[in-house]
Amino acid sequence: MVTTKNIWLFFTICFYSSLLHAESIINVNILADDSYPPYSYVENGRLTGIYVDILKGAVKLIPKRYKVTVSAIPWKRGLKKIKSGQSFAIIPPYKRPKERPYIWPYSKALLTEHVVAFCDKGIQLEQYIQAFKQADFKPITIGVNAGYIILSRDFIQAKKAGNIVISENKSTHSNILKLYSKRIDCYVNDRASTLWELSRASVKSSVHFDDIYEALLIMSQTAHIGYSNSKNTDFYYKEDFIKSMDIALETFLASDEFHQIINRYTVKVDNGF
16 A cells, blocks of 8 residues: 555655765866867867777776866866865876876876977977087977977077077967967977878968978877866775776777777878878
8 A cells, every 4th residue: 555654755765876876986187188180189179089989089098087178278277176175187288197196096098199399390399408508509489389399309499599489379370370470480299280280280271381381290199188187175985987988998098999090080180280
């Protein structure tokens, strides 16, 4: 016999069950660079890119208690949020614990990037990358993306010697336009990202970059998920999430889906500039 008491008990159980389920879900937000194609960027209002797709693939393999969202943000602003502890994680920093002590630990490597210098054809970059002052030359200006740490020791020494001047600009797009208009002499960034933007600018703006060439391979670096090391946070799930994500990444990076992602974006770059 159904009684008012039984009905009340039924709804009470349902209510508390839903509360327990809600409490068991852990919401995790990961920030992503909004202007770093083909790795992480916004196109037509949608966050996309190699690292974004890798992250989404790996998230499917982690425990269901984690609900992961990925949010686009300007790189420099994202780093500030990680440093202050406002945000939990960000993609895709290189592993630089000395320069960025507020990021630790790092995930398994997502991919290896190759940092190169693209220069105006009138610039012989090797002449300026010296640890002593070049008396016969005035300094050249090298563009980099704001907040990026991508200069090798040779470049840092050349900067100290006064042979080069570093100009931080908002994005790859803004840097290649400055390189095209000779407002900077060289631009240092990941090869694939730069080629992507050169290709896109050539198609969209009918701009030709015949006077720009790849001058120098500076370094190869792995990209990661970087986690906030701020003491001003209570990310109680941090250790478990990192372990779960690393296991998921190891599985996903060995999958056919990972290789399909790489091929999809690589074709776009290769068919361009």
